[in-house]
Amino acid sequence: MKDRIMKGFIEEIREKGMKFSMDDLARRLGISKRTLYEHFSSKVEILETIISQTFAEGDEKTRQILADDSLSLLDKIKGVMLVLPTHYEFYDLRILEQMKRYYPEQWALVDSALSDDWQTLRALIEQGVKEGLIVNMNMTLVMKLIIDAVNSTLDQRFYMKNQITVSEALAAIVDVLLYGLIPVDKR
Numbered sequence: 001m002k003d004r005i006m007k008g009f010i011e012e013i014r015e016k017g018m019k020f021s022m023d024d025l026a027r028r029l030g031i032s033k034r035t036l037y038e039h040f041s042s043k044v045e046i047l048e049t050i051i052s053q054t055f056a057e058g059d060e061k062t063r064q065i066l067a068d069d070s071l072s073l074l075d076k077i078k079g080v081m082l083v084l085p086t087h088y089e090f091y092d093l094r095i096l097e098q099m100k101r102y103y104p105e106q107w108a109l110v111d112s113a114l115s116d117d118w119q120t121l122r123a124l125i126e127q128g129v130k131e132g133l134i135v136n137m138n139m140t141l142v143m144k145l146i147i148d149a150v151n152s153t154l155d156q157r158f159y160m161k162n163q164i165t166v167s168e169a170l171a172a173i174v175d176v177l178l179y180g181l182i183p184v185d186k187r
Contacts, residue, residue: 001035001039002039002040002049004029005025005029005036005039005040005046006046006049006050006053006087007087008025008028008029009025009043009046009047009050010050010087010089010090011028012024012025012028013090013095013098014089014092014095017094017095017098018095018098018099018101018102018103019098019102022036022037022042022043025043044103044106047099047103047106048106050087050090051106051109051110053086053087054085054086054087054088054090054091055085055113057085057086058083058084058085061083062080062083062120065079065080065083066080066120073124073127073128073131073133074128074133074178076124077121077124077125077128077178078174078178080120080121080124081121081146081150081170081174081177081178082167082170082171082174084166084167084170088153088166089156089166091110091114091153091154092154092155092156092157093154093155093156093157094157096110096111096154114147114151114154115147115151118143118146118147121143121146122139122143125139125142125143126139145177146177149173149176149177150170150173150174152169152173153166153169153170153173
């Protein structure tokens with residue numbers, strides 16, 4: 001039931017923005033408000049649960065990639081860059097702007113994770129540089145380019161307008177970042 005409530009919460013946000021009520025959510029789900037409150041005490045609790053769950057699931061996916069000895073270092077780098085949160089549709093610029101305005105504490109958690117929590121990827125790339133698999137460049141600049149490019153998927157309106165799924169966009173971004181635009185036979 002909690003997953004269903006979180007999914008309904010995200011649907012409400014996508015349709016109405018952050019200014020919907022628990023009554024609206026209960027109506028969408030076809031349940032009583034009392035049933036809703038049996039699972040979550042407030043909108044804030046639902047929001048925090050979505051945030052913590054998506055980051056925990058992302059961390060678990062990353063751990064699985066790192067532990068997979070069948071993957072090469074480049075495959076691990078690519079895999080870590082391709083990790084999408086379960087409720088990725090929640091991580092949209094419009095929603096994040098509203099969260100910043102109405103739920104600043106929760107927005108700060110998301111903002112921090114979207115901009116600062118990239119140490120695992122940085123370590124993998126640094127290992128790739130040491131092993132000669134990746135060009136040695138200014139690591140701060142490299143990480144900024146990666147973070148900004150990956151976070152461009154937060155502009156989901158652009159991708160929907162151009163009929164590109166977020167996962168397709170992310171895969172293309174990662175390919176360009178890792179392998180460039182020039183085909184290997186043309187280098």
